[in-house]
Amino acid sequence: xxxxxxxxxxxLNLTGLxxxxxxxxxxxxxxxxxxxxxxxxxxxIRNYKRALLTLRKKDFFYWSCFMILWPMATLVYxxxxxxxxxxxxxxxxxxxxATAIFVxxxxxQKSARVFLASACITVAGLLLSILHADFFxxxxxxxxxxxxxxxxxxGFFLQPNSAANNLSFLYVxxxxxxxxxxxxxxxxxxxxxxxxxxxxxxxxxxxVGMTLVIYVLSVQTxxxxxxxxxxxxxxxxxxxxxxxxxVAADDVSRRLENNASSRADFGLxxxxxSIQKLDIxxxxxxxxxxxxxxxxxxxEGIRSRPLFGFGLAGSSNLVEAGSLSNTAHNQYLQIAFxxxxxxxxxxxxxxxxxxxxGRRFPPEIYPFDPAAMLAVAxxxxxxxxxxxxxxxxxxxxxxxxxxxxxFSVQNHPVRHGEGK
Numbered sequence: 001x002x003x004x005x006x007x008x009x010x011x012l013n014l015t016g017l018x019x020x021x022x023x024x025x026x027x028x029x030x031x032x033x034x035x036x037x038x039x040x041x042x043x044x045i046r047n048y049k050r051a052l053l054t055l056r057k058k059d060f061f062y063w064s065c066f067m068i069l070w071p072m073a074t075l076v077y078x079x080x081x082x083x084x085x086x087x088x089x090x091x092x093x094x095x096x097x098a099t100a101i102f103v104x105x106x107x108x109q110k111s112a113r114v115f116l117a118s119a120c121i122t123v124a125g126l127l128l129s130i131l132h133a134d135f136f137x138x139x140x141x142x143x144x145x146x147x148x149x150x151x152x153x154x155g156f157f158l159q160p161n162s163a164a165n166n167l168s169f170l171y172v173x174x175x176x177x178x179x180x181x182x183x184x185x186x187x188x189x190x191x192x193x194x195x196x197x198x199x200x201x202x203x204x205x206x207x208v209g210m211t212l213v214i215y216v217l218s219v220q221t222x223x224x225x226x227x228x229x230x231x232x233x234x235x236x237x238x239x240x241x242x243x244x245x246x247v248a249a250d251d252v253s254r255r256l257e258n259n260a261s262s263r264a265d266f267g268l269x270x271x272x273x274s275i276q277k278l279d280i281x282x283x284x285x286x287x288x289x290x291x292x293x294x295x296x297x298x299x300e301g302i303r304s305r306p307l308f309g310f311g312l313a314g315s316s317n318l319v320e321a322g323s324l325s326n327t328a329h330n331q332y333l334q335i336a337f338x339x340x341x342x343x344x345x346x347x348x349x350x351x352x353x354x355x356x357x358g359r360r361f362p363p364e365i366y367p368f369d370p371a372a373m374l375a376v377a378x379x380x381x382x383x384x385x386x387x388x389x390x391x392x393x394x395x396x397x398x399x400x401x402x403x404x405x406x407f408s409v410q411n412h413p414v415r416h417g418e419g420k
Contacts, residue, residue: 003106006043006098007114009036013095013392014118014170015125016156016163023139037091040098050101059402060097062350067093067389071312074339078311085313092395099396100403108404112177115400119170119189123196125155126163130199153199164197164205165381166393168212172377173397175216176370177404183220190216204384211380212373219368294326298337309340315386331382331389347382351375354398357405370401 012018013036022032044051054060067089075081103111129136130153140147145158157163171193179185190213197209301310301324310318315337318324328334332344357371374397382388 002043002046003102005039006102007106007111009039010095010099010102010114010396011118011121012036014115014166014396015121016158016166017121019143019158020139020156023142029143033091037094040091040094043098044094044101047101047105050104051097054097054100054403054406057402057406059350059353060100062353063096063398064093066346066350070339070343074308074311077308078314080311080313080317082311082313082317085316088390089312092390092392095392096395096399096402099399100406103400103403104406108177111400112173115170115173115397116178119167119174122155122157122163122167122170123192125157126153126167126196126199129154149201152201153196159387160200161202161204161385162387162391164200164202165208165385165387166391167193167196167200168205168208168377168381169374169391169393169397171209171212172370172373173400175212176366176368176373186216186220204381207384208377208381212377215373215376216368290326291329294324294328295330295333297324298328298330298333301337302333302341305340307340307342309336309338309343312338314338327386329384329386331386334386335389348379351379354378354401357401361405371405374398374401 012021018032018036019029022029025032055064068086071086071089075086099111130151133147136154136158137147140158143158147158149160152160153163154160155163157166171189174189175186179189194209194213197205298315301315301318315324315327315334319327328337332347335343335347352375355372355375361369361371378388378394388394
């Protein structure tokens with residue numbers, strides 16, 4: 001029973017639906033999050049032996065230090081006593097712990113089904129946000145978000161870039177675990193994944209998505225042989241499908257946008273092309289130049305406090321205070337601004353360690369290395385986004401993979417021994 005309750009809480013986090021549930025119940029989103037934290041806490045207490053064993057593992061300890069202890073230490077000298085940000089970090093780490101325990105109890109395939117169902121819900125939400133944007137307006141107002149992104153899909157995450165990055169993290173678990181042995185399903189999932197990313201019009205999402213798709217195609221062609229008839233046809237079909245989806249998405253975007261608003265004729269193709277231009281228009285079509293301005297603002301801040309930074313959530317608080325024009329749009333830059341120049345180095349080392357976990361997964365069972373896929377997706381997403389270390393989906397996926405690595409509940413144990 002407790003596993004089913006946690007599965008529901010996990011799905012609410014993986015889809016962003018908790019905001020809509022809160023709005024439907026007429027309660028603040030913060031209260032809904034606090035309620036889910038209570039459920040997660042009770043789940044950890046109910047499984048305290050597994051929780052203690054999980055806490056002893058090096059990687060969970062490293063991530064806890066990076067996300068909780070280090071930010072907590074910065075409160076000593078920070079200009080902002082942002083306890084809410086610390087609470088959010090604690091929630092994310094607790095979610096990762098609980099997800100790891102959930103995997104060890106119910107198994108990889110059953111727990112991966114929660115991610116698969118969440119991915120389907122996310123894709124449906126993206127389509128719904130294009131076709132019926134009014135449905136999201138009330139929740140967007142409660143969450144202090146927009147409900148109109150000029151034809152771009154944003155789904156239940158209420159922001160196109162966040163939706164794209166979170167869908168990429170879901171794709172990692174779905175393809176590497178749920179559909180690991182189903183080639184036809186992998187290709188369908190990849191086509192839907194690419195289409196969904198293009199509908200968001202997210203440059204960072206497309207960069208992360210294309211990195212993952214190239215990896216998946218390379219593994220598939222390596223298994224069957226690129227020049228073998230089967231492998232060659234698979235590759236050509238997949239590439240053709242991606243190109244066709246790209247063209248169709250652009251046409252749909254133009255039509256929907258022209259029908260919905262006369263403000264602009266700016267399709268997805270134009271948005272993806274605008275990254276090559278350093279123009280700042282009224283529609284925000286050329287945001288690269290604006291981000292360069294923010295980039296140099298943060299660099300100046302790092303130069304002024306290179307060792308310790310401005311403390312937990314320093315960048316976001318300075319944006320609210322008007323001292324910075326916007327967030328960094330680069331996770332490495334932002335944590336260097338908040339915690340000092342050592343922070344991005346340590347974060348990169350954590351991702352490298354996660355990448356190396358792939359050696360523990362037998363390729364005959366997991367042909368797509370989930371740990372390496374998540375590490376690479378995260379590394380690329382952090383170049384364009386500052387939402388990764390605030391993403392519930394990322395930490396749930398991280399907990400899933402670390403839990404699977406440490407405590408394999410499948411018939412075939414992970415490599416190098418279980419729990420080492």
